[in-house]
Amino acid sequence: METPLDQLIKRLSRLPGLGPRSARRAALHLLKHKQEMMIPLAQEMADVAHSVKDCVECGNLDLTDKCHICLDHKRDETRLCVIEDVADLWAMERAGVFSGRYHVLGGTLSALEGRGPSDLGIDRLLSRIQTTKVEEVILATSATVDGQTTAHYIAERLAEHQVAITRLAHGLPVGGELNFLDEGTLAQAMRARSKL
Amino acid sequence: METPLDQLIKRLSRLPGLGPRSARRAALHLLKHKQEMMIPLAQEMADVAHSVKDCVECGNLDLTDKCHICLDHKRDETRLCVIEDVADLWAMERAGVFSGRYHVLGGTLSALEGRGPSDLGIDRLLSRIQTTKVEEVILATSATVDGQTTAHYIAERLAEHQVAITRLAHGLPVGGELNFLDEGTLAQAMRARSKL
16 A cells, blocks of 8 residues: 555655655655655745746746746847756856846757657747847757757748847867867867967 | 745755755756646645654654554564664665564764764663563664664663564675675674585
8 A cells, every 4th residue: 555655755756866765765854854844845846836937938937927037127138048948047047147038948859759849939939039129049059969950940940030140159168178078079179269 | 036946946955865956957847747746746745744653662654653564463573673764664674574573763872963872762662672572672773883882782771681682794785796895894794704
C-alpha cells in the first residue's frame, strides 16, 4: 500500500536534479523541519501555482499579465533578445548585460520531438516586431544543433523585415582552458579571433 | 522586491541536494507542469506535514501513533536494531534483511554539535528494553567516529541488562575494489577475515 509519504517521495523524485535517493533525503529533511520548511513550502508552491502566469507579451513568468520587464519603460524597446526558455531570461538578467526586452520561445524547433514553428509562437514574434519599435533582434538560442537551426529559421523569417539580426558571439568561455574545450568551440574561437 | 517565486526558489534551494541553480530548474519545471506536478505536490506536502508523525515506540515516521512495523505482530520482537536515522530504517527495509523491530536514535552523540544521551532518548531505549522481550540489540550506527562512540556508549549502558549486544560487520562493501578502499576498512576486513 502506498502511503502519502511514498507518494510525496515519488513526486519529488520526478523533479529535475532529484532522483529516488535525494527525493527521500529531501522528504526526510522536510519532515524534520515541518514548521519552517514543509508547511511554508507547500503554501508557497500553491500560491505560486495560482499567481504566476506567462507574460502575454514575451512569455516570461510573472505575477502580472505583462511581466515587469515588458512594463518597465526604462528598458530599451528597440532591442529584442530571443531566447529559448525562461531560465535563459533569468540567466541574462543575473548577468545584467542586456537592458532591452525579451522574447521567450519556449523551446527550439525539433524534428525529433515534433516541435514546429507554430509551437514556438514564431508568428507571435513576427507580429510583435511589426507592431513595436524593434530595431535589432538578438538571436540568443543555445549553441546546439536545434538552437542554431531555430536561430537560422527565425533569421530567414525576419529577412523581409526592417530589423538588424544578430547572434551572441561564440568562443572560449571565461576561465575555459584550451585543452578541455571541444574542437567546435576552438574552431569558432579561432575563426572569430580579434586584434589585441 | 522579492516575489513569491523568488521566495519559493530560495526555500527549495535549502533542501538537501539542491542548490540555487537546481532550485531554479525545479521551480521552472514545476511552473511548466502546474496541474500534474506543482499543485499536487503542494497538496501532498501539506497533507504529509499534517498526517505523518513520529512513532511513539521506535521513532519511525508513519500515519499512526505506533508505526506499521511496531504494530506488525509477525515481526520478531526479540531483536531490536538501533539506528541513527529514519533514512537508515528505510535503507534496512529496502534491503529486506531484518525482520525485527527498530529504535531510531535521531542522530549520534556529538560533543561538537552538543548532542548528549538525553537528546537521543537513550533512556527511552533502556526502558523499552526492560519492558519488552528484547533478547538481542543490534547497534547499527554508522561506521563514523560519532556513530561508533554512540554504539560504545549504548553498549556500556546496556551492559547490566540481560541482552546480547551485537554490531554490524565491517569490511569490503559488495562490489568494492581493494585499491579504492581506505586503510581503516581494509584493516577491519583483514582482522575479521573468515575461512572459505
